[in-house]
């Protein structure tokens with residue numbers, strides 16, 4: 435439909451009333467449907483189609499935003515968009531945005547042949563609200579004939595409920611009680627306030643390459659499957675990806691990272707960091723900018739093989755001194771520091787001591803990966819304000835393979851003097867332990883997983899600013915899992931998790 439045709443259908447109440455009068459004089463049967471029309475679902479289309487089938491002209495009145503009484507955060511879409519949505523439907527002849535302070539007032543003013551009401555109202559009629567419905571009719575549409583349309587029997591609030599219907603019972607119970615404690619507005623306000631925070635991200639710079647291949651068959655000469663190259667993608671990873679996540683929630687971010695003089699790839703990095711990030715790059719002489727090249731089975735999305743281009747020896751003493759001297763002037767400028775340590779030789783004990791000495795609020799993640807194979811443990815760090823690790827990293831640090839994770843987490847928190855501690859548990863969500871040893875368990879909110887790589891980084895990036903702004907750890911954990919749910923639907927670090935996505939998801943979770 436052409437834009438102008440769609441907009442020509444949207445008319446004022448006076449225009450509509452006079453049009454309806456003309457139609458009726460010409461023996462045309464006019465049907466009116468009246469409602470919010472926030473989410474267009476099959477039930478609505480069926481209702482409008484069957485309404486139109488019983489007359490000649492179908493008009494739709496859309497309730498103004500101010501008069502929508504569907505509970506918090508509704509309508510989702512403003513009246514203008516709701517009207518345009520309905521006007522785009524060919525079966526609808528005219529649309530009008532109306533006051534509904536006195537419900538159904540527009541029906542009396544327009545005086546159609548029929549007011550069409552959908553199944554949701556019929557359900558209401560049959561069950562609990564029979565009397566209210568009769569009262570409504572008497573009060574509001576007087577003598578107007580009612581036409582009941584068949585169709586799928588649910589209204590929009592049902593869809594909102596259906597969204598969480600797929601979750602396991604534990605998650606539903608969690609959301610039920612969480613919604614009683616925190617409302618959407620409070621969470622959105624808390625996240626929006628973070629934009630004024632100045633944040634420094636320090637850590638190893640990594641380039642992630644994904645090479646998608648198709649298996650051909652086994653080599654005749656060795657025990658090897660031969661693959662055919664199909665395509666590849668390159669993303670910025672490590673601390674660079676963390677800075678991009680944080681830059682979506684905080685306006686001012688600086689990234690201090692270590693690259694290599696051999697094959698620096700800094701142009702690629704500059705192109706792929708958000709414009710509100712100041713990039714401060716140090717280059718080691720004795721190695722390249724780290725590249726992690728992964729080969730994947732294209733259709734299964736399974737990683738088959740990974741090659742790291744890396745020198746992960748600790749940086750030399752004079753370079754270390756140079757970096758420490760810069761950090762001692764950079765770190766004090768920031769409200770919050772995120773150390774994202776991938777264990778590739780950048781964050782030496784002396785560098786960490788310098789960061790700790792100057793930072794107002796220190797948060798740390800020590801990543802375990804193939805290259806550091808268990809040597810990069812949180813036990814190097816003492817006295818951080820916030821630490822976020824995955825379960826494997828915590829168990830390695832504690833040298834506890836089987837003990838209950840809650841006990842392990844509490845011990846690590848105490849031994850390392852961590853103020854707030856979160857352990858991410860992959861598809862089991864996360865476990866938070868406060869400085870008072872209060873524990874929260876938070877489930878996952880995503881049932882669709884594309885790639886979990888980088889989910890922990892997104893979790894850390896969202897939770898560190900939240901914790902440093904003083905939010906309670908159960909709320910922090912909730913926001914972290916919402917960010918994690920978005921991250922698992924993104925391939926690697928292809929792009930950052932954006933605040934609006936997290937808020938959108940949260941608005942669906944909390945009712």
Ligand SMILES: Nc1ncnc2c1ncn2[C@@H]1O[C@H](COP(=O)(O)OP(=O)(O)OP(=O)(O)O)[C@@H](O)[C@H]1O
Pocket residue numbers: 801823824825858859860861862863864877878879880881883886887888889890891892893914915916918919921922
């Ligand atoms: N399989 C999954 N299904 C749903 N959500 C997941 C899954 N894996 C991770 N998540 C979400 O992402 C968060 C962080 O994931 P995880 O514990 O795997 O971090 P991680 O091991 O540090 O990841 P990485 O280091 O690759 O970034 C979890 O708390 C959860 O919210």
Ligand SMILES: [Mg+2]
Pocket residue numbers: 801802824890891
């Ligand atoms: Mg991780």
